[in-house]
Amino acid sequence: MRDLILLGFTALCLAAAIRHPFAGLLTWAWFTLMTPHQAAYGVYGVPLNVIIAGVTIASYIVSGEISKFRFDPITALIVLFGGWLMIAQAFSLSPENSAVYHDRFIKTLLFIVLCAQMAAGKLRFHALVWTVVASIGFFAAKGAAFTFATLGQYRVQGLPNTILEDNNHFGIAVATILPLILYLREESARPLVRRGLLAMFCLAIIAIIGTHSRGAFLALIAFSGFFWIRAKHKFAILGGLILVTAPAIAFMPGKWTERMSTIGEATQDASFMGRVDAWVINYKLAAAHPMTGAGLRNSYEKEIAQSVDIERAERAKAAHSIYFEVLGGSGFVGLFIYLSLFAAAFLSSWRIYLSRNNQRLAPWKSRFAYYAQMSLTVFAIGGASVSLEMWDGYLIVIALIGALSKMAGADAKPVGHALREARQRYWRGRKRLKQLLGETENTV
Incomplete structure (x- = not known):
């Protein structure tokens, strides 16, 4: 029974990890820190942590979240x-x-x-x-x-x-x-x-x-x-x-x-x-x-x-x-x-x-x-x-x-971004004003 509960819960976590990589990371952390599979019987020795890691990394790449890597x-x-x-x-x-x-x-x-x-x-x-x-x-x-x-x-x-x-x-x-x-x-x-x-x-x-x-x-x-x-x-x-x-x-x-x-x-x-x-x-x-x-x-x-x-x-x-x-x-x-x-x-x-x-x-x-x-x-x-x-x-x-x-x-x-934008708008406005004044002078 303990094995079935663990496998069932792990399967749900993996299903969630396919769409949400962070769900897989939390499951990975849980298995790493608490090692629940060590307390089971039939799944002892089964590389569940390797499977979880693989699904998490694959989801992290496929979902495009890897593009946020900094x-x-x-x-x-x-x-x-x-x-x-x-x-x-x-x-x-x-x-x-x-x-x-x-x-x-x-x-x-x-x-x-x-x-x-x-x-x-x-x-x-x-x-x-x-x-x-x-x-x-x-x-x-x-x-x-x-x-x-x-x-x-x-x-x-x-x-x-x-x-x-x-x-x-x-x-x-x-x-x-x-x-x-x-x-x-x-x-x-x-x-x-x-x-x-x-x-x-x-x-x-x-x-x-x-x-x-x-x-x-x-x-x-x-x-x-x-x-x-x-x-x-x-x-x-x-x-x-x-x-x-x-x-x-x-x-x-x-x-x-x-x-x-x-x-x-x-x-x-x-x-x-x-x-x-x-x-x-x-x-x-x-x-x-x-x-x-x-x-x-x-x-x-x-x-x-x-x-x-x-x-x-x-x-x-x-x-x-x-x-x-x-x-x-x-x-x-x-x-x-x-x-x-x-x-x-x-x-x-x-x-x-x-x-x-x-x-x-x-x-x-x-x-x-x-x-x-x-x-x-x-x-x-x-x-x-x-x-x-x-x-x-x-x-x-x-x-x-x-x-x-x-x-x-x-x-x-x-x-900082707003400040830069304000400065850029100021200089663009000043440049535009000079252009307008120049056009006015030429017209006169």
């Missing part, structure tokens, strides 16, 4: 980064191993480019934001319920066989959407929706605590600090955060407190030092191949890791860092482009937020810029401890900032 700094950096990953793959130390991750990342970047181009207009924009929040928020609510049911004795995990299965990955993904939940709550007009989003926000915090992830807990602290610093009503915000987090922390078992207390003793923790070893190996691989690196995730290969550091290769595991994953996989050039993408998104959102007093700018745009900047900051901090560089969630936030920057720029165009 490069902006963020889109250009995404395309440039994807192009560099292709070059890095061509010089990969183990092409067979890195090809899997390379293909996955390229497909993700293609999807993100379409998000940046197609999320035009408030309705589409908010539909994509809701898709991100609802997809991750569902699992956050489920994780909070699991934490209550088990009295916090077990870790909250994501859906098996997905990028968010790991408790660390899941916790940081949930922390990343916390600002987006607050944004939608602020934008929602109906009290029932606002209360529902507030409940989701509280459950998301509990789910983060329930993951037992130190990295996710640090991301939660980063969110709290960033939000408190920029909030107008600081004491009210601080009281609200304490009201939610304090009972949840008190509810957790002693082993959770012991685990969190080791954050300050990272150098004595074998797990953390294993990550440091992996960071060193990725750095050394990049130093040996500064332009293209070793190829995505090739540092996981023991033989390749031993080629730069035999001792650390015995202890190292996954890099557990978006920065070192990109560095080791695509070299210093790839990391520079990747960091430039973050910087461009951060600065674009900051510029839009600073324009909040501009009467031509819709208030919701500056508000989203404020919360999107917060979301990126939380992920940038949390991402230093997890291998989530290929996760679509934070990349969709970057794409939304790109789409927003184009819309915010377009807000000023009508005024």
Whole structure:
């Protein structure tokens, strides 16, 4: 029955996507973030996401919407980064191993480019934001319920066989959407929706605590600090955060407190030092191949890791860092482009937020810029401890900032266009007047 419902709903979405490409993009985002086919049985393994992607791209081209494609700094950096990953793959130390991750990342970047181009207009924009929040928020609510049911004795995990299965990955993904939940709550007009989003926000915090992830807990602290610093009503915000987090922390078992207390003793923790070893190996691989690196995730290969550091290769595991994953996989050039993408998104959102007093700018745009900047900051901090560089969630936030920057720029165009038209009419009128005066003089 679950399979029939999923297939039937997917068929309806594909039918809508044939005429409206953005419907296909939303379905694509839903499958990417929530992976509903992973929870089914008979359709497990069926490439529904590939079919959805194919129909969406074909509809995007056939409908003529592709003619609206415009490069902006963020889109250009995404395309440039994807192009560099292709070059890095061509010089990969183990092409067979890195090809899997390379293909996955390229497909993700293609999807993100379409998000940046197609999320035009408030309705589409908010539909994509809701898709991100609802997809991750569902699992956050489920994780909070699991934490209550088990009295916090077990870790909250994501859906098996997905990028968010790991408790660390899941916790940081949930922390990343916390600002987006607050944004939608602020934008929602109906009290029932606002209360529902507030409940989701509280459950998301509990789910983060329930993951037992130190990295996710640090991301939660980063969110709290960033939000408190920029909030107008600081004491009210601080009281609200304490009201939610304090009972949840008190509810957790002693082993959770012991685990969190080791954050300050990272150098004595074998797990953390294993990550440091992996960071060193990725750095050394990049130093040996500064332009293209070793190829995505090739540092996981023991033989390749031993080629730069035999001792650390015995202890190292996954890099557990978006920065070192990109560095080791695509070299210093790839990391520079990747960091430039973050910087461009951060600065674009900051510029839009600073324009909040501009009467031509819709208030919701500056508000989203404020919360999107917060979301990126939380992920940038949390991402230093997890291998989530290929996760679509934070990349969709970057794409939304790109789409927003184009819309915010377009807000000023009508005024500038009218001014140019007025100037042109003035000069045309003046030229015509001279011509008339000249004809009059000649007649006289």
